Amino acid sequence: MVYLLRRLAFGVLLLAGVVILNFLLIRLAPGDPAAVIAGEMGGASQEVLASIRERYGLDKPLLVQLGIYLSNVVRGDLGESYFFNRPVIDLILSRLGPTILLVMAAQLLAIVLGVFMGVLASLKPQGFLSGFVAVISTVGYAAPVFWTGMMLTILFASIFPILPVEGMSSARFRGGTFDYILNVARHLILPATTLGIIFLAQYARLARAAMIDVLGADYVRTARAKGVPESRVVFKHALRNAVLPILTVAGLQFGNLISGALLVETVFNWPGMGRLAFDSILRRDYPVLLGVLFFSAMMVVLANILTDLSYRLADPRINTEGRS
Incomplete structure (x- = not known):
């Protein structure tokens, strides 16, 4: 406490x-x-x-x-928008949900797929899959977010028009709650993929390196010598320790996710805080821009605190009370 x-x-x-x-x-x-x-x-x-x-x-x-x-x-007053003549807090709260949805979906996609790819690659460090992960990671990390978004837009708007490339839901959508959730999920695929690709590449390389290091530890060799199933060795003994540096990077990268969301929301016309910040810059709407930056900073600070606390859940041996 x-x-x-x-x-x-x-x-x-x-x-x-x-x-x-x-x-x-x-x-x-x-x-x-x-x-x-x-x-x-x-x-x-x-x-x-x-x-x-x-x-x-x-x-x-x-x-x-x-x-x-x-x-x-x-006092909780972020001022009034010059352009909309509305309280800034109201404007931001109306855009906060879409941004959180986009950022969390991208983060979840990046961590789950990145760790899964890294674990598979670590099992055979010199194999084809390991090399494939290394290539994909390099390409994904090097590609700018806005370029990836535009390429996906061209691919799925012109060549394979199977996914929506604009907005959070269909303009003339009519349906129930479940249908609306599915509609939003379809619109979320491309923005979340675009935002998550660069971080997926980092998590995959980090998970691969951490798993290779952990799989060579004495306690892992001991577990294998005792006849523990390989799946249990990998996912219970090794991954539990290898995930700690991934949690650290995930917390530190949350700020980059927020800043990357600005570009992604602009490319896909996603109605979040990033789009609101972009429009505010063009309009010199200082109170709104300051409010967006304040909420973004607050989200990053909370993410870092939650990352520190998650260490205790991932490994109870860590004494967070004694850390500075």
């Missing part, structure tokens, strides 16, 4: 630093939100621009704006 509280306190301090840094970087970037808002109205005079800046507090000194923003964040 003490360890958990210490980790949570550190996470809060980290989030505070992220909020301050993001605010300063975004406000110092070129571009005038007032001009963008005025442009949506077809242009405006200097008086109107000044009125817009006053309404949204853009006329105040930067440090004053930062102080106001931090005090609002502490």
